[in-house]
Amino acid sequence: MSKELYIYNSLSRNKDLFQPLNAPHVGLYVCGPTVYANVHLGNCRTFMFFDVVYRYLTHLGYKVRYVRNITDVGHITSTFDDGVDRIGQQARLEQLEPMEIVQKYTNYFHEMMRVFNNHSPSIEPTATGHMIEQIEMIKKILDQGFAYEVNGSIYFDVQAYRAKYPYGELSGRNVEELYENTRTLDGQDEKKFFADFALWKAASPEHIMRWPSPWGEGFPGWHLECSAMSTKYLGEQFDIHGGGMDLKFPHHESEIAQNTACCGKGPVKYWMHSNMLTVNGQKMSKSLGNSFLPHELFAGDHPLLEKGFGPQVVRFFMMQAHYRSTLDFSNEALSAAEKGYERMMAAYMAIEECKPSAQSDADIDALEARCYDAMGDDFNTPILIAELFEAVRLINGCKNGQQALTADQLAQLKKIMTHFLMDVMGLQTPESASNVELPNIMMDAVFEVRKGLKEKKDYATADMLRDAFSSRNIVLKDTKDGGEWTYEKK
RNA sequence: GGUCCUGUGGCCGAGCGGCUAGGCAGAGCUCUGCAAAAGCUUGUACAGCGGUUCGAAUCCGCUCGGGACCUCCA
Incomplete structure (x- = not known):
C-alpha cells in the first residue's frame, strides 16, 4: 500500500513528493485571520482544508507542529494613507477599545472553528504578543543592508534584495512589469522604490495601536508578523506554509524576501495555496458584499439562502471539491451535499447491523489503498469521497443480503471509514455533531x-x-x- | 493593460493522452400494505474552430466566455 504524499508546491509549480526536513517532525504554518470582523464562509474553507492537512499528516504518523496566527494588529489599508488600520477603524465604529474588537472577533472565529470541528492549532500566536520578535527581525534585516529608515518608518529595500536574491519567484511576476502596471504613485511617498514595503510604520498622533521601537512609536508592517512568528516557533526553515490564494502576492512573496534577507535562506519547503469560495462565479469577500457568515448559513438566515445547512453538511460540501479549484456556492449544490452526507453517515452507522459471511469476493484492501492514493495525490478529497461511496454501496448491499462480506472485512470497512471520514476529513455523525433537540x-x-x-x-x-x-x-x-x-x- | 487560472452531462464536481469518477436530480426494475430507504440497470458530456497523434475532454494554436492577482483580503 502506497502512503507516499505528493503536495502541489506553489513555488515549484509541481506536485512534489513530501519529504519533511526533520522527519517525523513536520512544521506547518497557516496564515490566520485578521480579527476586525467575523470570519465569513470563504475564510472558513481555507482553515477547514488546512485542518485536513494537519489531520492527514498526523494520521500518517508525523509529529506535526501546527502554527496558525491571529492578526490583531491592524494592517494599514493603503501604503499611502496615514496609518488607518482596519482594527482601529472598526474600534471607532463600534466605540470599543481596539483590543475589545480583537477579542470579540477572535471569539467568533474560535467558535466557528469549533463548530466546524477543526482541531486547534498547536500554537496560535498573536501579532501583538510578538512585538519584540518582530523588532528583532527588522534589526537583522537592517544589519544585512536590506532595509532603510525614513522618518521613523522602516522599508524593505527591494532593489538591494534583488541584487542578491531573486524576487517574485512564488507569484511569478517580475518587478519591471509590476512597475508598468502599478497605479499612479503618490509623490509624497517615502519609499525609495515603488515595490518597497513597510517593515515598520511610524504612528501618526491619532493612531491608537502603537508600540515603542528603536525608531520611535509605531506598528509593524503587515507581512512581518508571519515571518517573525514562523521563525520563532518553526525555525528558519520549515516544511509547509499555507494560506489562501489571495495571499500569494504580495504577502507570501514578502515573507520569503524578509526571511531570506534576515537568515540568508528561503523559509519554506512547500508552499500551499487554497482556492477561493465563489458566489455566482465571484470570489466571496467582504468588500464585494457577497459574503455570508457561518451562523447565517446554519440558520438559513440570508437572502441568498433558501434554507439552513448544518456545519457538517457544509464541511462535506467543501470536501467534495479539490482545494485548488474554486468552489461555487449554491443552494442546489448544498442540498445535494446534504443528501450525500446523510447517505454516507447512514451507511457508516449501519455497519454493525450487517451480518458477516464466511466468504466474500470484495477487495477491501484495494479500496483502502485507493483511499490513501487519493489523499496522497495532493489531498484529493473528492476522489476519497468517491471511494468511500464505494464502501457505502458494499455496506448497504451487505445489509440487504446482496453483498457478502466477512467479519474481518466489515471491521476493516469500519476502520477505513472512521479513519478517513472522521479522523482525516474531520466529519462527524449527525448525532455527535448536534442535536439535543x-x-x-x-x-x-x-x-x-x-x-x-x-x-x-x-x-x-x-x-x-x-x-x-x-x-x-x-x-x-x-x-x-x-x-x-x-x-x-x- | 500585465501575470496566471479556468470553461466537463439538468446541477455540483473529479479526471488531464487509450481504461465506469462520484454525489444530487431523472428514467426503468427489485423489494414493499402505503410511503421511505436500499440495491440493480440506464440516458444525455467534455465552450467553438483548427492542429499534433494510431488514438485527445486530456497536448499545441486561435476564437469566444468566466475568474483571481497586480491595493487590505482565506
Missing part, C-alpha cells in the same frame, strides 16, 4: 399519534404506545397541549 422532536411526533388515537377512542393502541415507552424507562405524561416525557431513573 432530536429526542424532543421525536417525542412530539409520538404525542401527536397518541392524540389521534385518543380522538378515535383507540385507547388500547394509545396505551400500547405508552407502555412501550415505559418499558424502556421513559414516562409519557399527557397535558392539555400535548405531552411531557421524562426518563425514569432507576
Whole structure:
C-alpha cells in the first residue's frame, strides 16, 4: 500500500513528493485571520482544508507542529494613507477599545472553528504578543543592508534584495512589469522604490495601536508578523506554509524576501495555496458584499439562502471539491451535499447491523489503498469521497443480503471509514455533531399519534404506545397541549 | 493593460493522452400494505474552430466566455 504524499508546491509549480526536513517532525504554518470582523464562509474553507492537512499528516504518523496566527494588529489599508488600520477603524465604529474588537472577533472565529470541528492549532500566536520578535527581525534585516529608515518608518529595500536574491519567484511576476502596471504613485511617498514595503510604520498622533521601537512609536508592517512568528516557533526553515490564494502576492512573496534577507535562506519547503469560495462565479469577500457568515448559513438566515445547512453538511460540501479549484456556492449544490452526507453517515452507522459471511469476493484492501492514493495525490478529497461511496454501496448491499462480506472485512470497512471520514476529513455523525433537540422532536411526533388515537377512542393502541415507552424507562405524561416525557431513573 | 487560472452531462464536481469518477436530480426494475430507504440497470458530456497523434475532454494554436492577482483580503 502506497502512503507516499505528493503536495502541489506553489513555488515549484509541481506536485512534489513530501519529504519533511526533520522527519517525523513536520512544521506547518497557516496564515490566520485578521480579527476586525467575523470570519465569513470563504475564510472558513481555507482553515477547514488546512485542518485536513494537519489531520492527514498526523494520521500518517508525523509529529506535526501546527502554527496558525491571529492578526490583531491592524494592517494599514493603503501604503499611502496615514496609518488607518482596519482594527482601529472598526474600534471607532463600534466605540470599543481596539483590543475589545480583537477579542470579540477572535471569539467568533474560535467558535466557528469549533463548530466546524477543526482541531486547534498547536500554537496560535498573536501579532501583538510578538512585538519584540518582530523588532528583532527588522534589526537583522537592517544589519544585512536590506532595509532603510525614513522618518521613523522602516522599508524593505527591494532593489538591494534583488541584487542578491531573486524576487517574485512564488507569484511569478517580475518587478519591471509590476512597475508598468502599478497605479499612479503618490509623490509624497517615502519609499525609495515603488515595490518597497513597510517593515515598520511610524504612528501618526491619532493612531491608537502603537508600540515603542528603536525608531520611535509605531506598528509593524503587515507581512512581518508571519515571518517573525514562523521563525520563532518553526525555525528558519520549515516544511509547509499555507494560506489562501489571495495571499500569494504580495504577502507570501514578502515573507520569503524578509526571511531570506534576515537568515540568508528561503523559509519554506512547500508552499500551499487554497482556492477561493465563489458566489455566482465571484470570489466571496467582504468588500464585494457577497459574503455570508457561518451562523447565517446554519440558520438559513440570508437572502441568498433558501434554507439552513448544518456545519457538517457544509464541511462535506467543501470536501467534495479539490482545494485548488474554486468552489461555487449554491443552494442546489448544498442540498445535494446534504443528501450525500446523510447517505454516507447512514451507511457508516449501519455497519454493525450487517451480518458477516464466511466468504466474500470484495477487495477491501484495494479500496483502502485507493483511499490513501487519493489523499496522497495532493489531498484529493473528492476522489476519497468517491471511494468511500464505494464502501457505502458494499455496506448497504451487505445489509440487504446482496453483498457478502466477512467479519474481518466489515471491521476493516469500519476502520477505513472512521479513519478517513472522521479522523482525516474531520466529519462527524449527525448525532455527535448536534442535536439535543432530536429526542424532543421525536417525542412530539409520538404525542401527536397518541392524540389521534385518543380522538378515535383507540385507547388500547394509545396505551400500547405508552407502555412501550415505559418499558424502556421513559414516562409519557399527557397535558392539555400535548405531552411531557421524562426518563425514569432507576 | 500585465501575470496566471479556468470553461466537463439538468446541477455540483473529479479526471488531464487509450481504461465506469462520484454525489444530487431523472428514467426503468427489485423489494414493499402505503410511503421511505436500499440495491440493480440506464440516458444525455467534455465552450467553438483548427492542429499534433494510431488514438485527445486530456497536448499545441486561435476564437469566444468566466475568474483571481497586480491595493487590505482565506
